Amino acid sequence: MAVGNKLFISDSELFSDPSLYKSTIGALQYLTLTRSDMSFTVNKLSQYLQAPFELQWQACKRVLRYIKGTQFHGLQFRPTAYISIECYADADWESNLDDQRSTSGYCVFLGPNLIQWSSLKQKVVVLSSTEAEYRPLAHTAIELAWLDSLFSELGVVLSSSLVI
Structure with a gap:
């Protein structure tokens, strides 16, 4: 998410295709299983599934652009000599x-x-x-x-x- 932006129910228009928003957020929720860096943002966007506004859809598109730029990122497991x-x-x-x-x-x-x-x-x-x-x-x-x-x-x- 953009630093300093706070999502809220705003005066902007309702998003014209709520089913697109819901399916996109559902896919993003699935992606958080291996991309922990997106957990906070997807949690925030999930709070507006009932009635998404244009502001939330713009934030969702920002997340999709972020994913495109970091598509080869994910969890990496490295061996360690100690268990802590x-x-x-x-x-x-x-x-x-x-x-x-x-x-x-x-x-x-x-x-x-x-x-x-x-x-x-x-x-x-x-x-x-x-x-x-x-x-x-x-x-x-x-x-x-x-x-x-x-x-x-x-x-x-x-x-x-x-x-x-």
Whole structure:
């Protein structure tokens, strides 16, 4: 997405072909399985499936141009001598101008390799940036607990403690 642009229900005209918008966003959602760099943007554009405006369609076309320019990008897995897990979490406080809800996300790395990520709109309106940041930390901690349990069941020993 263009830096500084915020999508919202605007005074622009409704997009003339909502089914085209919906099918394009559906294809983009499928693409996020291997292109984590697009998760946030596709999440934002998905929030306007009910009634897309021209503003959202322009943002969607920008994403399609980005994909064309980066079509050979994707996940790469590199071997590593050690097994460690690092996580990063962040939130965009009140990023949705229509309902004041925040967007949060996290990513999990196994060594240098990205193995899990998420970007989603928070279910409640938070009252402070601290609360907005706390929610993705809690979700990330839950995912880390699950990964720790999975690795212990598989008999995989991590070389360091889990880091958020």
